Amino acid sequence: SIAFDSKKHPHRRYNPLLDEWILVSPQRSNRPWQGQTEKTSQEELPAYDSGCYLCPGNERANGAKNPHYHGTYVFDNDFGSLINDKVEFSDEYSDFFSMKPERGINKVICFSENHSLTLPEMEKDAIKEVIDVWQQQYDELGSKEFINHVQIFENKGQIMGCSNPHPHGQIWAQSSVPTAVVKTQENLKFYFEKTGISLLEDYLKKELEADERIILENESFVALVPFWAIWPYETMIISKRKAGNILEFSESEKFDLAEMIKDLTAKYDNLFEISFPYSAGIHQSPTDGLSHPEWHFHMHFYPPLLRNAEVKKFMVGYEMLAEAQRDITPEQSAEILKNLSTVHYKSKN
Amino acid sequence: SIAFDSKKHPHRRYNPLLDEWILVSPQRSNRPWQGQTEKTSQEELPAYDSGCYLCPGNERANGAKNPHYHGTYVFDNDFGSLINDKVEFSDEYSDFFSMKPERGINKVICFSENHSLTLPEMEKDAIKEVIDVWQQQYDELGSKEFINHVQIFENKGQIMGCSNPHPHGQIWAQSSVPTAVVKTQENLKFYFEKTGISLLEDYLKKELEADERIILENESFVALVPFWAIWPYETMIISKRKAGNILEFSESEKFDLAEMIKDLTAKYDNLFEISFPYSAGIHQSPTDGLSHPEWHFHMHFYPPLLRNAEVKKFMVGYEMLAEAQRDITPEQSAEILKNLSTVHYKSKN
Ligand SMILES: O=P(O)(O)O[C@H]1O[C@H](CO)[C@@H](O)[C@H](O)[C@H]1O
Ligand SMILES: O=P(O)(O)O[C@H]1O[C@H](CO)[C@@H](O)[C@H](O)[C@H]1O
Numbered sequence: 001s002i003a004f005d006s007k008k009h010p011h012r013r014y015n016p017l018l019d020e021w022i023l024v025s026p027q028r029s030n031r032p033w034q035g036q037t038e039k040t041s042q043e044e045l046p047a048y049d050s051g052c053y054l055c056p057g058n059e060r061a062n063g064a065k066n067p068h069y070h071g072t073y074v075f076d077n078d079f080g081s082l083i084n085d086k087v088e089f090s091d092e093y094s095d096f097f098s099m100k101p102e103r104g105i106n107k108v109i110c111f112s113e114n115h116s117l118t119l120p121e122m123e124k125d126a127i128k129e130v131i132d133v134w135q136q137q138y139d140e141l142g143s144k145e146f147i148n149h150v151q152i153f154e155n156k157g158q159i160m161g162c163s164n165p166h167p168h169g170q171i172w173a174q175s176s177v178p179t180a181v182v183k184t185q186e187n188l189k190f191y192f193e194k195t196g197i198s199l200l201e202d203y204l205k206k207e208l209e210a211d212e213r214i215i216l217e218n219e220s221f222v223a224l225v226p227f228w229a230i231w232p233y234e235t236m237i238i239s240k241r242k243a244g245n246i247l248e249f250s251e252s253e254k255f256d257l258a259e260m261i262k263d264l265t266a267k268y269d270n271l272f273e274i275s276f277p278y279s280a281g282i283h284q285s286p287t288d289g290l291s292h293p294e295w296h297f298h299m300h301f302y303p304p305l306l307r308n309a310e311v312k313k314f315m316v317g318y319e320m321l322a323e324a325q326r327d328i329t330p331e332q333s334a335e336i337l338k339n340l341s342t343v344h345y346k347s348k349n
Numbered sequence: 350s351i352a353f354d355s356k357k358h359p360h361r362r363y364n365p366l367l368d369e370w371i372l373v374s375p376q377r378s379n380r381p382w383q384g385q386t387e388k389t390s391q392e393e394l395p396a397y398d399s400g401c402y403l404c405p406g407n408e409r410a411n412g413a414k415n416p417h418y419h420g421t422y423v424f425d426n427d428f429g430s431l432i433n434d435k436v437e438f439s440d441e442y443s444d445f446f447s448m449k450p451e452r453g454i455n456k457v458i459c460f461s462e463n464h465s466l467t468l469p470e471m472e473k474d475a476i477k478e479v480i481d482v483w484q485q486q487y488d489e490l491g492s493k494e495f496i497n498h499v500q501i502f503e504n505k506g507q508i509m510g511c512s513n514p515h516p517h518g519q520i521w522a523q524s525s526v527p528t529a530v531v532k533t534q535e536n537l538k539f540y541f542e543k544t545g546i547s548l549l550e551d552y553l554k555k556e557l558e559a560d561e562r563i564i565l566e567n568e569s570f571v572a573l574v575p576f577w578a579i580w581p582y583e584t585m586i587i588s589k590r591k592a593g594n595i596l597e598f599s600e601s602e603k604f605d606l607a608e609m610i611k612d613l614t615a616k617y618d619n620l621f622e623i624s625f626p627y628s629a630g631i632h633q634s635p636t637d638g639l640s641h642p643e644w645h646f647h648m649h650f651y652p653p654l655l656r657n658a659e660v661k662k663f664m665v666g667y668e669m670l671a672e673a674q675r676d677i678t679p680e681q682s683a684e685i686l687k688n689l690s691t692v693h694y695k696s697k698n
Binding site for chain 2: 002009013020021022023028030031035083085087089095097098099159161162163210281283302314316322
């Protein structure tokens with residue numbers, strides 16, 4: 001029998017944030033791809049697009065007009081998944097038919113008035129302004145008595161269901177703490193109660209020691225490919241100190257986060273020299289009024305692409321029914337991302 | 350305040366198989382769609398394609414030649430995610446870096462020699478033959494000492510990462526019981542130990558009483574949209590009696606399952622008059638040699654499409670970070686599927 005080599009042999013890895021195993025099949029990277037490919041557009045966008053409902057001064061679907069904003073602009077999502085109204089509910093459902101109304105607020109945040117930009121192409125100060133808005137929104141929405149969780153995220157690229165290239169993100173704030181956040185919280189809590197230390201603080205220490213999956217580091221944050229990442233180029237930004245949520249960050253920490261986001265997303269764009277698609281979002285403590293010493297701020301990046309700008313990883317079949325599966329190892333991905341420049345490829349031309 | 354109406358108001362529903370909540374936003378169906386659309390092809394395929402590596406007599410990527418088979422044909426996946434070799438492993442990993450080698454076998458099952466067919470266009474007897482093969486494979490693979498779980502599934506359509514339209518499915522058989530199966534098993538077990546009855550037996554009884562989400566029923570099986578479905582047209586086939594796995598089915602039950610699969614997938618094709626994409630697969634007891642009185646055979650269908658042949662549901666951003674979310678309600682989907690004919694649209698022309 002053969003000696004195990006994680007670069008060659010199929011194996012499973014454990015994700016302590018979700019208490020789940022994943023399947024890694026490094027030998028599968030050689031598989032020829034004859035399946036669906038994605039359209040990529042290298043089209044240059046104008047700084048202002050009269051047909052864009054996010055550009056300054058333009059009309060939105062519900063007839064409202066955007067102000068002539070500069071920098072960031074926040075408004076209520078015109079087609080939200082949640083509604084603010086209180087709904088009367090008598091729990092008549094039981095057994096297998098449990099449901100309950102969910103109250104909440106959906107916001108859209110334009111990152112810039114400039115239609116043609118994306119985060120990696122924005123100035124560090126402008127990204128810092130986006131982070132300021134995240135902080136304000138988390139505070140403002142989270143302070144409402146009926147809002148117990150504030151999910152901040154960005155879908156970037158058509159392939160991620162984003163219908164408008166204008167740089168923007170979303171916030172879904174709601175009464176319940178959502179499924180994946182509850183799970184993460186349970187595992188953070190279990191570890192914290194056992195050891196008195198944040199799970200991610202200990203994890204980060206080990207990752208910095210191992211130095212196999214670290215991509216970027218500055219004074220306040222580290223960007224790495226988690227040991228248990230499922231998407232080919234999945235990454236995570238973790239705060240070095242245990243901050244429970246975005247409210248705890250100082251001005252200089254916000255600048256450091258802006259730099260981290262800029263440099264990481266620039267590397268992403270440089271990988272295939274395209275505007276790199278992903279879903280990204282922040283995991284932090286719920287706004288349920290309880291004390292959450294277990295929470296440790298982090299930001300996930302889930303990019304769908306696998307081998308090049310046209311070939312994505314399909315999370316289908318086995319992955320939907322059984323277990324997440326990846327081909328390229330987290331260490332290989334980290335190596336590639338680490339070696340890429342943080343200077344955006346477009347700025348070089 | 351307003352009285353709750355599940356057809357109008359955002360709400361959360363509970364999935365007892367996974368012990369998870371999902372978000373339903375019925376009011377969101379009106380949202381205009383300006384995002385990515387999918388290519389659909391109405392192209393008629395030939396019964397034999399000389400370029401197809403699954404057609405009888407043709408050569409595969411590794412140089413092997415398919416026999417001139419008729420009906421089903423099973424072979425080892427040339428680019429499997431698992432390998433059969435035993436790998437030596439000393440558990441040197443600890444803390445946050447837990448991994449272990451995974452041993453297994455990947456099979457491909459051609460459903461028919463006819464390149465142009467799909468399950469809904471095949472004869473009931475021919476689908477029954479596919480089920481016979483599933484039974485044989487579950488038995489044969491599951492009997493191996495190092496195989497503790499046999500995942501049978503089909504990815505159909507380019508949009509589901511399927512690179513060849515030739516009708517085929519896959520089997521991934523492996524040492525470990527995969528993540529989603531372990532979770533399902535825990536919940537089935539908890540319920541069975543508490544009540545002495547199968548969770549799905551009780552659930553099915555309530556669904557048949559409510560008659561709001563039932564699509565098809567025959568002597569041995571029911572097809573329904575689960576109360577907690579996340580994909581717009583997600584369905585589940587459940588055996589009426591508690592069979593732990595496919596080995597327990599008699600000849601007549603296998604014919605009933607073939608009929609159920611044929612009729613359900615014909616309805617799917619009729620929905621948008623296209624070859625309807627999905628990932629489907631069987632959940633049943635692991636082959637770990639233990640007794641599993643909690644298990645109850647069921648088959649999941651996860652189709653990605655939402656409003657028409659071109660618009661899919663994007664499970665991104667909020668869904669990846671927080672919680673699965675759907676727009677159209679399970680009751681609306683069930684109503685639509687129920688009212689569709691089981692006569693395939695192509696056979697009418
Ligand atoms: O093995 P295939 O069909 O080439 O590959 C397809 O199904 C697999 C199992 O669901 C996935 O891991 C792949 O991402 C997908 O492209
Ligand atoms: O709200 P948007 O950007 O129109 O919609 C997009 O993001 C949402 C949140 O991740 C998803 O529910 C939708 O499926 C997706 O298309």
